[in-house]
Amino acid sequence: MKAKVHITLKNGVLDPQGKAVEHALHGLGFPSVGDVRQGKFIELTLAETDKAKAKSQVEAMCKALLANTVIENYTVEVMD
Amino acid sequence: MKAKVHITLKNGVLDPQGKAVEHALHGLGFPSVGDVRQGKFIELTLAETDKAKAKSQVEAMCKALLANTVIENYTVEVMD
Numbered sequence: 001m002k003a004k005v006h007i008t009l010k011n012g013v014l015d016p017q018g019k020a021v022e023h024a025l026h027g028l029g030f031p032s033v034g035d036v037r038q039g040k041f042i043e044l045t046l047a048e049t050d051k052a053k054a055k056s057q058v059e060a061m062c063k064a065l066l067a068n069t070v071i072e073n074y075t076v077e078v079m080d
Numbered sequence: 081m082k083a084k085v086h087i088t089l090k091n092g093v094l095d096p097q098g099k100a101v102e103h104a105l106h107g108l109g110f111p112s113v114g115d116v117r118q119g120k121f122i123e124l125t126l127a128e129t130d131k132a133k134a135k136s137q138v139e140a141m142c143k144a145l146l147a148n149t150v151i152e153n154y155t156v157e158v159m160d
Contacts, residue, residue, distance in 0.1 A: 034124070039122070
């Protein structure tokens with residue numbers, strides 16, 4: 001079973017990396033770009049065959065390691 | 081208009097960051113996890129109101145700055 005995890009900064013948390021990308025895009029001729037936020041995207045496979053169990057396992061991984069839940073949100077998507 | 085960009089390493093390109101995450105997950109009690117690949121996820125807004133134009137603008141940004149097309153793939157999703 002495969003899972004996709006998106007980890008994004010919570011609203012209100014400063015994103016200097018996103019700001020740097022935004023600034024660079026302005027300089028490269030894309031002046032209309034705004035609100036750039038950069039997050040992480042993680043793909044993984046699991047031996048688990050039950051979709052609900054797989055999802056809860058990946059959520060446990062997010063809490064334990066993948067995301068910093070103080071400043072980050074995560075979403076988990078599980079597919080066959 | 082909002083856009084979401086996923087930037088992932090091409091198949092066959094080594095992903096030491098993903099390997100490190102996989103190793104850490106094994107150590108944290110998730111032995112069945114494999115094939116961990118870590119990519120980037122970028123959200124941005126555009127002043128452009130035409131969906132097709134917005135998409136091609138974001139693709140130009142990917143080529144110019146966001147992705148290293150030698151080793152990375154990108155996908156662009158544009159929404160209102």
